Amino acid sequence: MHNERKIGNELFYVGGNDRRIALFENVYPVPDGVTYNSYIIKDEKTALLDTVDSAIADRFLENVSSVLNGKKLDYIIVNHMEPDHAATLTRVIEKYPEATVVGNTKTLAFIKQFFDIDIDEHFFTVKEGDELSLGKHILTFVMAPLVHWPEVMVTYDKTDKVLFSADAFGTFGTLSGNLFSDEYEFGAKEKAEARRYYTNIVGKYGAQVSALLTKASKLDIDMICPLHGPVWRNNISEIVDLYKKWAAYEPEEKGVLIVYGSIYGNTENAAEIIAGKLADSGVKKIAVYDASKTDASYIVAEAFKYSHIIIACATYNNEPFTKVETLITELKEHNLSKRTVALVENGTWGPQANKKIAEVFSAMKDMTILESKVTVKSSLKQEQLAQIDALVAEVKASL
Numbered sequence: 333m334h335n336e337r338k339i340g341n342e343l344f345y346v347g348g349n350d351r352r353i354a355l356f357e358n359v360y361p362v363p364d365g366v367t368y369n370s371y372i373i374k375d376e377k378t379a380l381l382d383t384v385d386s387a388i389a390d391r392f393l394e395n396v397s398s399v400l401n402g403k404k405l406d407y408i409i410v411n412h413m414e415p416d417h418a419a420t421l422t423r424v425i426e427k428y429p430e431a432t433v434v435g436n437t438k439t440l441a442f443i444k445q446f447f448d449i450d451i452d453e454h455f456f457t458v459k460e461g462d463e464l465s466l467g468k469h470i471l472t473f474v475m476a477p478l479v480h481w482p483e484v485m486v487t488y489d490k491t492d493k494v495l496f497s498a499d500a501f502g503t504f505g506t507l508s509g510n511l512f513s514d515e516y517e518f519g520a521k522e523k524a525e526a527r528r529y530y531t532n533i534v535g536k537y538g539a540q541v542s543a544l545l546t547k548a549s550k551l552d553i554d555m556i557c558p559l560h561g562p563v564w565r566n567n568i569s570e571i572v573d574l575y576k577k578w579a580a581y582e583p584e585e586k587g588v589l590i591v592y593g594s595i596y597g598n599t600e601n602a603a604e605i606i607a608g609k610l611a612d613s614g615v616k617k618i619a620v621y622d623a624s625k626t627d628a629s630y631i632v633a634e635a636f637k638y639s640h641i642i643i644a645c646a647t648y649n650n651e652p653f654t655k656v657e658t659l660i661t662e663l664k665e666h667n668l669s670k671r672t673v674a675l676v677e678n679g680t681w682g683p684q685a686n687k688k689i690a691e692v693f694s695a696m697k698d699m700t701i702l703e704s705k706v707t708v709k710s711s712l713k714q715e716q717l718a719q720i721d722a723l724v725a726e727v728k729a730s731l
């Protein structure tokens with residue numbers, strides 16, 4: 333049974349929720365699921381903007397059919413070819429063979445890579461600034477390479493000032509009836525999931541996101557329709573301001589993220605003591621995570637949020653403890669920069685973590701590694717508290 337929603341003049345939402353998914357991209361836990369958004373503009377001509385993941389294919393096709401209500405589908409606009417949006421493209425093409433698929437040259441190449449399909453005669457290639465008239469609605473195409481794949485473009489409806497933004501401005505999490513972010517409380521939990529989505533999915537491409545934000549700033553936008561999460565309308569600046577910060581790798585908060593990798597609890601103890609001493613020194617914004625317990629995607633998001641990072645890490649197989657090693661690699665691969673870092677290591681006979689973690693952070697852009705480092709040998713001893721105090725004082729002074 334169809335469940336499409338009218339969200340604007342001749343504009344319909346035909347996507348849906350996936351509450352069953354455990355891991356988005358088979359990597360990121362999504363305890364609150366995810367949406368795959370798709371939209372139809374039903375003007376003199378009709379246009380479908382992106383399709384959906386195969387998980388919700390049947391509902392989606394029912395929605396499309398219901399909105400069209402016997403009218404021909406003229407265009408299928410492919411803003412992004414990643415399968416969470418394009419997996420059902422061939423099913424739509426099979427059902428609506430007269431439709432013209434609209435994308436750029438890279439879109440066409442990716443369609444051919446993913447599908448065995450003879451599409452050339454049904455494909456209309458667009459480039460930056462090209463326009464497509466649906467009747468009343470005039471669409472303009474804006475290229476947004478690497479937000480999040482190289483073929484990504486966004487589509488701007490000049491008539492109703494709607495930006496179909498592909499992955500940009502998306503969030504993890506499903507929607508409970510209300511489709512607009514101003515219809516429910518987009519609170520700290522929702523913001524954290526928007527941050528976790530951005531940092532893990534698009535975070536690597538800050539320069540490209542900034543380029544898109546610059547292009548978007550020249551458009552008059554009343555509504556943003558992303559491919560995941562709510563539609564933005566009355567509170568657009570809320571998400572755009574966050575994106576500006578994230579894309580520039582500017583921390584949201586002056587605060588300290590403490591991450592520990594601890595095998596038997598001694599490194600954890602050092603991390604907890606540091607957290608307590610920071611609090612005693614007046615630092616309010618402190619977040620402590622066990623890298624073995626919390627999925628890296630949450631910690632990556634927190635690293636984008638806070639200005640300072642303290643890593644307390646055991647040595648394992650002569651390397652940083654595996655879970656921390658993985659996390660540090662993720663931070664580097666997501667191009668995190670502009671952070672201040674302090675290091676604490678543990679090793680019963682050959683501590684190596686500080687040296688190897690410092691090497692990784694040193695290779696990242698605009699990172700400051702503080703002088704005060706602590707080496708724990710098996711367990712923290714009373715006589716080392718002065719070193720801990722020095723580290724805490726240096727972090728506090730640099731906040």
Ligand code: FEO
Nearest residue numbers: 414416480499559
């Ligand atoms: Fe939601 Fe890059 O796909």
